[in-house]
Amino acid sequence: MNRAEIMAGWLPETATPKVSAEHFAPSNIALCKYWGKRDTELNLPVNASLSVSLDQLGSRTRVEPIESVSDEVWLNGMRQPADSRFASRVSAFIDLFRSRHPELAFRVHSVNNIPTAAGLASSASGFAALTKALDDAFGLGLSPTQQSVAARLGSGSACRSLFDGFVEWQMGVREDGLDSHGVRLEQTWPGLCIGLLKVDESEKSVDSRAGMQRTKETAHLYQSWPLQAAADLSRLQQAIETRDFALLGSVAEQNALSMHATMIASWPPLLYWQPGSVAAMQKVWRLRAEGLAVYFTMDAGPNLKLLFEAASRPALEAQFPGLEIVQPFGV
Ligand code: DP6
Numbered sequence: 001m002n003r004a005e006i007m008a009g010w011l012p013e014t015a016t017p018k019v020s021a022e023h024f025a026p027s028n029i030a031l032c033k034y035w036g037k038r039d040t041e042l043n044l045p046v047n048a049s050l051s052v053s054l055d056q057l058g059s060r061t062r063v064e065p066i067e068s069v070s071d072e073v074w075l076n077g078m079r080q081p082a083d084s085r086f087a088s089r090v091s092a093f094i095d096l097f098r099s100r101h102p103e104l105a106f107r108v109h110s111v112n113n114i115p116t117a118a119g120l121a122s123s124a125s126g127f128a129a130l131t132k133a134l135d136d137a138f139g140l141g142l143s144p145t146q147q148s149v150a151a152r153l154g155s156g157s158a159c160r161s162l163f164d165g166f167v168e169w170q171m172g173v174r175e176d177g178l179d180s181h182g183v184r185l186e187q188t189w190p191g192l193c194i195g196l197l198k199v200d201e202s203e204k205s206v207d208s209r210a211g212m213q214r215t216k217e218t219a220h221l222y223q224s225w226p227l228q229a230a231a232d233l234s235r236l237q238q239a240i241e242t243r244d245f246a247l248l249g250s251v252a253e254q255n256a257l258s259m260h261a262t263m264i265a266s267w268p269p270l271l272y273w274q275p276g277s278v279a280a281m282q283k284v285w286r287l288r289a290e291g292l293a294v295y296f297t298m299d300a301g302p303n304l305k306l307l308f309e310a311a312s313r314p315a316l317e318a319q320f321p322g323l324e325i326v327q328p329f330g331v
Contacts, residue, residue: 001176002041003153007096010140010150020064021136025128025161026053027114029194029305031252031297032232033259034156034169035225036216043156044180046216047229048171050236051160052328054114054194058125058161061110063094063133068105075110090130093154097134106137127154128161148181157208165329166240168233187240188329195306195316196324197296199276206270208300214266221265228258249295249307256297263300274302280320287319 172180
């Protein structure tokens, strides 16, 4: 089954865009990473993953039907060239919703309120917000689970950005991927903090999509990744259940480093770290040895996301000037 066939099942015969629509979706930080696909067309993962959504930080996306032969895609107030990677991915995603009306064109405005210094990927929140906006504009009335499946077709990690709080992306077993979507966990964790530590904000040369594919195809070490991720996922569930911060932090950090180990073992090698990334990791390890409960996670880039609890906040602000702190569950 291809992407269009999956969406077609949800499009009523009469689906026409009635209105403009605007929606917000949060960014999410994975504590157990999604790395590798068993189906590249449908973004079906090799492993289940678990993230925490960033409350008020994410993307606000507006779609409006326009009289034109092609879509217009704007990102943070700047019109994107139609052949840019972002604009073509957005247009290809809209195609899934307008398959019964291919003549329709849209203007899409997507604005990220993630601090620019954070170096956070925006495709997850962007595709989640776009999914909600298109669902609304076409009057489809998809459930949050269906929206999560649809958002996954745009970008895998977007399926977790349909929900607040802790979210598990269940990998599913079906070939059509209808059982591969985010599920919100009941538990909360007031006082859990994430610090966005910028090391370098230049554009990465190999994005997550290409990076995970290269890793899966070329790194023998990748064979151990599904086992590591499955073990980490259940330990994270236990940490969240019992609010065991040392367990949560240590599993998240080991999971991120294990993912990076598989990248480094790819060919050509993929090393997203800068000297500043390594220096920051060593500083975290030193502070931890001195008794400060702080851990980190990293995605396919050089920046760190520090994990700590509210009581450690003043100490960390002193150690890392410019740290952007978010509290996913409020105070
Ligand atoms: C390292 O969701 O951006 O951030 O499905 O190809 O769009 P595509 O990939 P994407 O990959 C995110 C990878 C990650 C880990 C994670 O967020 O789980």
